Amino acid sequence: MKRIKSVVLFYNSKRRKAMAYAAAMERRLKAAGVRVTRICVNDPCVEFGPADAAVAVGGDGTVLYAARHVIGRGIPVLGINAGDLGFLSGIERKGFIKNMDSFLRGEFKKFSRSLLAVSVRRKGRLVFGPLPALNDCVIRSQEARAFTLRASFGGEFLSEYFGDGLIISTPSGSTAYSLAASGPIVMPALAVFLLSPICPHTLTHRPIVLPAEEELKIEVEGARSGPQILTLSLDGQENFRLQHGDTVVIGRHRKNFYMLAPQGFSYFEILRRKLSWGER
Secondary structure, three states: OOOOOOEEEEOOOOOHHHHHHHHHHHHHHHHHOOOEEEEEOOOOOOOOOOOEEEEEOOHHHHHHHHHHHHHOOOEEEEEEEOOOOOOOOEEEEHHHHHHHHHHHHOEEEEEEOOOOEEEEEEEOOOEEEEEOOOOEOOOOOEOOOOOOEEEEEOEEEEEEEEEEEEEOOOHHHHHHHHHHOOOOOOOOOEEEEEEEEEOOOOOOOOOOOOOOOEEEEEEEEOOOOOOEEEEEEEEEEEEEEEOOHHHHHHOOOOOOOEEEEEOOOOHHHHHHHHOOOOOO
């Protein structure tokens, strides 16, 4: 990477630590001669120009917000964890202070992460998307009733799912909602989708890993006991109300998300530390 001269700084104003750290970081960057554009994830996103990098101070939600706004521009994002788990962060707060000079010299590594491209077709007409999702798209009900979804992959019928919904995630999202639904952890560099049923009403339905080269289509059949409010959610930030007969189409997004991390960054170390692997 080239030397960092301009930065888009995303921050979460609802987290006191994140807000205070973002303000301190802005002062440090400006003192180093870096042009900084501040964007609060809790306000409507303002327009911003080209930048050498983006920095997201907060939890994974802040990184997801930043990703949605930079992928079209190819701006790499450094996530600085000021939240809880922070699986999408490249560095912790204390670590950035030690490594800021290295970051500004453009010495951080750039990792490519794939995204989903999600759209909805209704009676053959496009009514939503395609929009990107870095972690996942989730189809579920607003009510405590099971419903039916019919899945096909690459034009071939896959299965019919009756339960509380489906999670379709990227490898980056394998440590998010999909993991809570007993899905596997997948290395971020792999080009795959994960399909994880939410509380399926059969013991035989299990999560499945699918190659990202083909499209996954989910047809909404709805509840067996009458009308129901079903929602499609992308990364928990973009939501769309589904109707009976809608088809959700999931493919691989044509662009990738680029994550920044210092030299020596290890995904396995992140898993060991965040998930307490090996501890008794």
